[in-house]
Amino acid sequence: MLEVRNLRKEFGDFVAVDDVTFSLPEQGSLAIVGESGSGKTTTARMIAGLETPSGGHIVVAGDERRAGRLRSRERRARGRQIQMVFQDPYSSLDRRQRVGDAVAEAVGLHQPVPADRLRARVAELLDMVGLDDRQARSLPKALSGGQRQRAAIARALAAEPQVLILDEAIAALDVSIQAQILALLTRIRADTGTALLFITHDLGAVRHISDDVLVMQTGRVVEHGPVATVLGDPQDPYTQRLIASIPKPGWKPRRRAKKAAA
Numbered sequence: 001m002l003e004v005r006n007l008r009k010e011f012g013d014f015v016a017v018d019d020v021t022f023s024l025p026e027q028g029s030l031a032i033v034g035e036s037g038s039g040k041t042t043t044a045r046m047i048a049g050l051e052t053p054s055g056g057h058i059v060v061a062g063d064e065r066r067a068g069r070l071r072s073r074e075r076r077a078r079g080r081q082i083q084m085v086f087q088d089p090y091s092s093l094d095r096r097q098r099v100g101d102a103v104a105e106a107v108g109l110h111q112p113v114p115a116d117r118l119r120a121r122v123a124e125l126l127d128m129v130g131l132d133d134r135q136a137r138s139l140p141k142a143l144s145g146g147q148r149q150r151a152a153i154a155r156a157l158a159a160e161p162q163v164l165i166l167d168e169a170i171a172a173l174d175v176s177i178q179a180q181i182l183a184l185l186t187r188i189r190a191d192t193g194t195a196l197l198f199i200t201h202d203l204g205a206v207r208h209i210s211d212d213v214l215v216m217q218t219g220r221v222v223e224h225g226p227v228a229t230v231l232g233d234p235q236d237p238y239t240q241r242l243i244a245s246i247p248k249p250g251w252k253p254r255r256r257a258k259k260a261a262a
């Protein structure tokens with residue numbers, strides 16, 4: 001579904017992404033993890049077409065992405081292939097637009113359909129993400145953070161993307177809401193075949209969200225493999241440090257603070 005080879009991004013003489021290679025099969029899921037500044041978001045933005053690579057190849061469903069200005073038809077075709085959901089759902093929702101209208105707009109943008117079919121499709125998408133009629137008629141500000149993120153996911157799914165990128169998309173939510181959205185994404189992956197690419201700084205969370213994990217440090221891939229292998233038997237010292245820094249059950253911040261004060 002997605003093949004990334006030797007991807008590179010330079011900002012002036014700074015190399016933000018250096019020789020990144022991975023692939024993602026249909027229905028697959030991969031988490032890209034690393035500390036702040038390791039190049040995760042830049043990698044995602046290049047895949048989504050929001051940033052132009054300095055080098056390398058991005059192949060989506062057999063089509064090589066080419067750089068440069070696109071005609072609107074090509075842009076729509078790309079949107080059908082890859083959609084991105086961000087940490088702040090407001091970045092993909094208009095504050096003045098009702099949630100149902102925002103989803104309808106996204107459906108119409110990608111595939112013009114008659115009004116009755118459009119209504120049915122919007123209802124189907126909202127149902128898929130667990131939003132009801134009342135929420136569909138609301139403005140984003142009348143929804144909770146988790147509901148807003150569901151609305152952003154429904155809007156992204158309107159394009160029937162082959163790959164959905166979630167850039168820290170659930171990091172700011174309560175743990176219970178995170179669990180609900182992860183369950184939702186797992187169902188969507190099974191039902192639609194959409195492959196998921198998670199961008200996160202939280203190595204502890206990847207066990208719950210993806211099959212594979214790729215660890216980045218200062219723009220480069222230091223480790224890549226199935227989650228159980230990478231977390232269970234990390235080979236690279238950087239991954240080992242990241243894993244060691246995951247809080248363990250029973251870890252109490254106050255106890256450490258007392259020790260430090262003593």
Ligand SMILES: Nc1ncnc2c1ncn2[C@@H]1O[C@H](COP(=O)(O)OP(=O)(O)OP(=O)(O)O)[C@@H](O)[C@H]1O
Nearest residue numbers: 011014016034035036037038039040041042043201
């Ligand atoms: N437009 C830009 N111009 C210059 N440097 C940039 C630009 N965008 C990103 N960078 C730099 O590239 C590096 C990688 O940034 P990126 O946002 O990809 O990291 P990240 O791993 O996603 O970090 P975070 O988790 O904090 O979002 C950083 O050092 C950043 O300062």
